[in-house]
Amino acid sequence: MLEAQNLEMKYKNKLAVDNVNLYIEKGESVGLLGPNGAGKSTTISMISTLLPPTKGTVKYNGKDIFDKPESIRPFLGVVPQEIALYDELSALENLTFFGKIHGLRGQVLKDKIQKVLELVELTDRKKDAVKNYSGGMKRRINLAVALLHDPEILIMDEPTVGIDPQSRNYILDMVKKLNKEKKLTILYTSHYMEEVEKLCDRIYIMDHGQIVASGTNEELKSILTNEETIEVSVNVHDDHFTECLMNNQSINQITKEENGYRLIVSKSEELLVKLFEYAKCSNIVITGIQIKKPTLEDVFLHLTGKKLRD
Amino acid sequence: MFNLLKKDLLTLSKNKSEMIELLLTPFLLISILGFALGNLMNNTSSPIETGKIGIVNQQNYEEDLSRLEEDLENENIPKETMKNLLDSSVSIDPINQLKTFLRSDEIKEIMEVKDFDDIKSAEKALENDEIQGIIEIPKEFSYITWRNVLFEDKATTNFDLKVQDKSQLNAVVLESLLNSFVEEYNLQSSIAMTDKEKVNLDNSNNNGKMINISTEDPVNSFQYYTIGMGVFFAFSTGTIIAARSYREKEQHVFARIMLTNTSPNTYLLSKLLSGTILTFLQLGIIFIFSTLIFGTFGGKDVSFWINMMIITFIYSLLIGSITSLLTSLSLRSNSASNVGFFSSFTAALAFLGGSFTPVETFSESIKTIGNWTPNGAVLTSYLQIMLGFDLIEVMPLLIRVIAMMGIFVIIAIYVFPKRRLN
Numbered sequence: 001m002l003e004a005q006n007l008e009m010k011y012k013n014k015l016a017v018d019n020v021n022l023y024i025e026k027g028e029s030v031g032l033l034g035p036n037g038a039g040k041s042t043t044i045s046m047i048s049t050l051l052p053p054t055k056g057t058v059k060y061n062g063k064d065i066f067d068k069p070e071s072i073r074p075f076l077g078v079v080p081q082e083i084a085l086y087d088e089l090s091a092l093e094n095l096t097f098f099g100k101i102h103g104l105r106g107q108v109l110k111d112k113i114q115k116v117l118e119l120v121e122l123t124d125r126k127k128d129a130v131k132n133y134s135g136g137m138k139r140r141i142n143l144a145v146a147l148l149h150d151p152e153i154l155i156m157d158e159p160t161v162g163i164d165p166q167s168r169n170y171i172l173d174m175v176k177k178l179n180k181e182k183k184l185t186i187l188y189t190s191h192y193m194e195e196v197e198k199l200c201d202r203i204y205i206m207d208h209g210q211i212v213a214s215g216t217n218e219e220l221k222s223i224l225t226n227e228e229t230i231e232v233s234v235n236v237h238d239d240h241f242t243e244c245l246m247n248n249q250s251i252n253q254i255t256k257e258e259n260g261y262r263l264i265v266s267k268s269e270e271l272l273v274k275l276f277e278y279a280k281c282s283n284i285v286i287t288g289i290q291i292k293k294p295t296l297e298d299v300f301l302h303l304t305g306k307k308l309r310d
Numbered sequence: 311m312f313n314l315l316k317k318d319l320l321t322l323s324k325n326k327s328e329m330i331e332l333l334l335t336p337f338l339l340i341s342i343l344g345f346a347l348g349n350l351m352n353n354t355s356s357p358i359e360t361g362k363i364g365i366v367n368q369q370n371y372e373e374d375l376s377r378l379e380e381d382l383e384n385e386n387i388p389k390e391t392m393k394n395l396l397d398s399s400v401s402i403d404p405i406n407q408l409k410t411f412l413r414s415d416e417i418k419e420i421m422e423v424k425d426f427d428d429i430k431s432a433e434k435a436l437e438n439d440e441i442q443g444i445i446e447i448p449k450e451f452s453y454i455t456w457r458n459v460l461f462e463d464k465a466t467t468n469f470d471l472k473v474q475d476k477s478q479l480n481a482v483v484l485e486s487l488l489n490s491f492v493e494e495y496n497l498q499s500s501i502a503m504t505d506k507e508k509v510n511l512d513n514s515n516n517n518g519k520m521i522n523i524s525t526e527d528p529v530n531s532f533q534y535y536t537i538g539m540g541v542f543f544a545f546s547t548g549t550i551i552a553a554r555s556y557r558e559k560e561q562h563v564f565a566r567i568m569l570t571n572t573s574p575n576t577y578l579l580s581k582l583l584s585g586t587i588l589t590f591l592q593l594g595i596i597f598i599f600s601t602l603i604f605g606t607f608g609g610k611d612v613s614f615w616i617n618m619m620i621i622t623f624i625y626s627l628l629i630g631s632i633t634s635l636l637t638s639l640s641l642r643s644n645s646a647s648n649v650g651f652f653s654s655f656t657a658a659l660a661f662l663g664g665s666f667t668p669v670e671t672f673s674e675s676i677k678t679i680g681n682w683t684p685n686g687a688v689l690t691s692y693l694q695i696m697l698g699f700d701l702i703e704v705m706p707l708l709i710r711v712i713a714m715m716g717i718f719v720i721i722a723i724y725v726f727p728k729r730r731l732n
Contacts, residue, residue: 045565048569049569050565050568050569070571073569073570073571074571076569078565078566078569080561080562080565080566081562082560082561082562083561084561084562084563084565084566085561085563086317086321086563088320088321088324088325089317089320089321089324093320097313097316097317098566098570100313101313101314101567101570101572102570103570129324145566149570
């Protein structure tokens, strides 16, 4: 349905997006996962026709969208990372304005406004100025504006940034519902892997402007089938203990955490014994050990050498 | 387009701080400057002090009239016709008319007339600064003038004007007054002697610069600062709308608008029209409230208000064009610095344009530069209308403003980003 081919965006001498290839099938929910500055927003800007790429193209149903951008725009609903609304105006005034410039008029416009207000559960606050809304409410009305003209594809650029967990879950549930019940195609970017894990059928992992891995949640985790994650809690961090961990060939990745260490290791029964030996030598006490299945976070760490929120 | 316009008006009307900046601040400044600089303004807006002029009349009127009568008799003109011609000649006597003119109420306000018996005593008074000029009427002045009118004699006569310093304002005014008189006299005498169409008096000696002496009241401080602050704060309308455009881009509202397939040119035009409409409303509100509270333009006739509306409309279009240019520049450069720079630059424009003080008090060159600033040209246009000038007389300045507007719009269209819309 929508396919990005060899997308490249160069700002002066810096490659913000480097040879990105991705596709989205109708009704699919696709995640674009990556840390801040990975190039997700630039990629989304190109896919939504706002930014012509320096190389490559985007095709919608086989047609290059940059040949005639205005033909694809009615099918797109874009939710920017920012609250793209007039905060002096009420939700109703914002919806009316954007509805009208979408060409909606009269009763049709009124019905659409009513429908999206009900969807985001802001009907009773529709006359309040947006600036008086909470962060979560602003995010909801930001989403409502993008849904006003019944788009086929909903492109969301980190739509839950800066809001409380309850509001985030509300938005995620709503997007999931739109995808499952209304068959809305979704392209969702985030640096919260749990959001992408919960919401998306397929995931593209992006770093330094490139797609470093892609696949379903399980496919991505299978990258680490021969590995597991061990979280080691210690009474105190110790340099000698850290050095012992670094010298162990079975340990592929070490992340120092508040109460200990997070290790990505090759599956090995001997390693647990070794960990206790290192602790004894270093005069520290291991207060807890947890062996976990790899998460997307671990996959990302494995692929890029850094955490998603670095 | 209408929706974009309505949105701009709606968002601005809901922002108290911006409304205060656009309406309340100029009004406060009008009040402060109007009261505080009232005296200074009254002096500067009426720089002509009452001058004194001496008249030395060398002719013998009775003798001239007798000679004319003799000439008419020699022409064998019927008695009744002759009587009529003599009556007409007396009525168009240039010296009587000149004296009546110089002693009229309007001229009295700027020029006091003093009669001298001989040229020497007048020249002495001129040297002693008791008078600023002498009008010397030569012998046979009336006679030659009558002959010229009645018999189409080629001989002409003229009166002499002596002034201390030709560049002095009073001297310029005096020369202009005499020029005006001569032109008016020739016209009136031609009408009086309906069978004569010739213009008779030679005013070649009166080579002073022609200036218009307005019979309107001088511009007072409230009028001046209502206009001055109005044109200055109109810039704020432009910068506020342009700054909002930049915020629209920063918050991706602009991108959202573009995704509705609104054309970039429509968006730009909406900014131009928003700037125009809001400036027109802003100036209208300032003028009306200033009149209601301070009586600024009270008692002016309909034609005055029509002319003011025309100038206001042209200036509003200019501010609209500046708005569109600033919008294009800030969207293009991805920075609000252009708007910020222009905001600080407006203070310099306001000074040069005379919004804070009449710049002609500094120098003629600053005034010339000021009239090349958009606000200065419009300020001068408003002031001239208030002084009773016709719209056609201020048209060169307004054409200058329209030309600036055209240039700004062309640059705005050229600079506006058409491909990178995020």
